[in-house]
Amino acid sequence: MTHRTIPDIVIGRLPQYLRSLQRMENENRLITSSQELAERLGISAAQIRKDLSLFGEFGKQGTGYDIHFLIEKLRAILKVDRVWDIVVVGAGDIGSALARYQGFTNRGFRVTMLFDKDPSKIGMKIGNFIVQDIQFLSQAVEQAGIKIGMIAVPSAEAQAVANQLIKGGVRAILNYAPISINVPPYVRVQYIDPVIHLQRMTYYLD
Amino acid sequence: MTHRTIPDIVIGRLPQYLRSLQRMENENRLITSSQELAERLGISAAQIRKDLSLFGEFGKQGTGYDIHFLIEKLRAILKVDRVWDIVVVGAGDIGSALARYQGFTNRGFRVTMLFDKDPSKIGMKIGNFIVQDIQFLSQAVEQAGIKIGMIAVPSAEAQAVANQLIKGGVRAILNYAPISINVPPYVRVQYIDPVIHLQRMTYYLD
Numbered sequence: 001m002t003h004r005t006i007p008d009i010v011i012g013r014l015p016q017y018l019r020s021l022q023r024m025e026n027e028n029r030l031i032t033s034s035q036e037l038a039e040r041l042g043i044s045a046a047q048i049r050k051d052l053s054l055f056g057e058f059g060k061q062g063t064g065y066d067i068h069f070l071i072e073k074l075r076a077i078l079k080v081d082r083v084w085d086i087v088v089v090g091a092g093d094i095g096s097a098l099a100r101y102q103g104f105t106n107r108g109f110r111v112t113m114l115f116d117k118d119p120s121k122i123g124m125k126i127g128n129f130i131v132q133d134i135q136f137l138s139q140a141v142e143q144a145g146i147k148i149g150m151i152a153v154p155s156a157e158a159q160a161v162a163n164q165l166i167k168g169g170v171r172a173i174l175n176y177a178p179i180s181i182n183v184p185p186y187v188r189v190q191y192i193d194p195v196i197h198l199q200r201m202t203y204y205l206d
Numbered sequence: 207m208t209h210r211t212i213p214d215i216v217i218g219r220l221p222q223y224l225r226s227l228q229r230m231e232n233e234n235r236l237i238t239s240s241q242e243l244a245e246r247l248g249i250s251a252a253q254i255r256k257d258l259s260l261f262g263e264f265g266k267q268g269t270g271y272d273i274h275f276l277i278e279k280l281r282a283i284l285k286v287d288r289v290w291d292i293v294v295v296g297a298g299d300i301g302s303a304l305a306r307y308q309g310f311t312n313r314g315f316r317v318t319m320l321f322d323k324d325p326s327k328i329g330m331k332i333g334n335f336i337v338q339d340i341q342f343l344s345q346a347v348e349q350a351g352i353k354i355g356m357i358a359v360p361s362a363e364a365q366a367v368a369n370q371l372i373k374g375g376v377r378a379i380l381n382y383a384p385i386s387i388n389v390p391p392y393v394r395v396q397y398i399d400p401v402i403h404l405q406r407m408t409y410y411l412d
Contacts, residue, residue: 008406012300015405020386040386043224070268078407093306094293097299103384107401108408110356138217148404150385172407180226188410190403194304195313195379197396198354199221200214201378202285202314205353206396 005178010051013087016041017048018074022107024067025072044071044096061176080108087170090152091116091124091131094176099127117157118185137161141168148172156177162189216257217284223254224280226315230273239270249406286314293347293366293376296338296358297322297330302380305333319346323363340396343367347374353377361385368395384404 020040024032034052038045045159052058052070055077059065075081088098088111111131114129115137116122133142141149150181151158151173158177165173166187170188175181183189226246240258244251251320258264258276260285265271281287284302294304294317305320320335322328327337338346347355355371357364357379371379372393379395381387389395 002409011409012406014409015402019384019399019402023385044401048355065344069330071280077409078405084404084408084411091250093303096305100299101400103401104401107405109404148407171411172404172405174403178225181227183327186284188407190399190407192403193225193309194307194356194398194399195309195315196221196225197380197398198315198378199224199284199313201288201354201380201396202290203217203220203283204288205285205377 006054013051014074014078021067021071029067031064033068084109084150085112085146087113087117087146088150091121091126095152096126100128121188137164138168141170150174152176212260219257220280222286227273227277235273237270240271290315290354291317291318291352292354293352294319294356297327297332301358302332305335343370344374347376356380358382
């Protein structure tokens, strides 16, 4: 079972399964089915069974999935059975929202550093963080061994920030700037761009 | 050419093509190729040609795509050759970021209303908006004929807000709360949850 054997599109669905299962666990549920997951997620039950079967035998025919067991398996597969430190670059609205975001807890992540280039922001406290000077970004990231960065700077600055992050050893970037960034093949990038999601829905509106 | 004939996964890629093309146009470029788009997007050139061919003949063999022409076609297909009004619910960090977000301009959207239930926020000015009282949400949305809502409230309140939006006529929801919401089949939902994107990348980290 190497990376090559599992399509990235399948990997992209696993976090959605995990989120639904964790919600069920919070509701004190013990067992679920591919049908129930399908209804919650809008993905077919057959697809869900097929995706999960790529990683082993997680459910028994007729008895469904043990929610806790499947959560533990998915956390291990996605490597979020640990806590990853994250650096946030950009202390504007979005960066501040990320620095204060409650949704990382128990899901494998925590923000540990916040950077900006604006002298009026450097030294300010946002959430639990003192905004640090972006000129020390690569070196701070490297010293802390941080592998994940979130970019929340204006589009024109996103590529330069990505370069600094990668120089410091970051290998996964979540980019909030509405612009594509170029990275070497050993770095992964995901984008948060609300317009991409909105445009996908307007197609269906009258 | 009905909705049934185009898979949603293809529709989901069109906004990415549009974003790349608009960026090229901003660089004063006139012509591109499926190869260049492929490199910028990390999607295969064959896939891009196949996706676009579902909507007609947009490029000539050997001469590539006319960037301006393809932009206009994609804007029409995605129905963003007009401006859609958006209501934002939740005036916390994320809602404030959305109210001030510059990335909607020229991409088919504008925020026109911002709501919250917190009496200390109602009446406050955020960006260009006065925060309105959530108890008037459905009625304000209905009167304005708004079809798109963005939810930026705590998870526990997201479903109730979705219900109010739908009651007011909203048919497309972008949900920033890290929770799945249930909607009738005639309503579309997309999720912005940074953890889903992060977990998709940690799979590949060592």
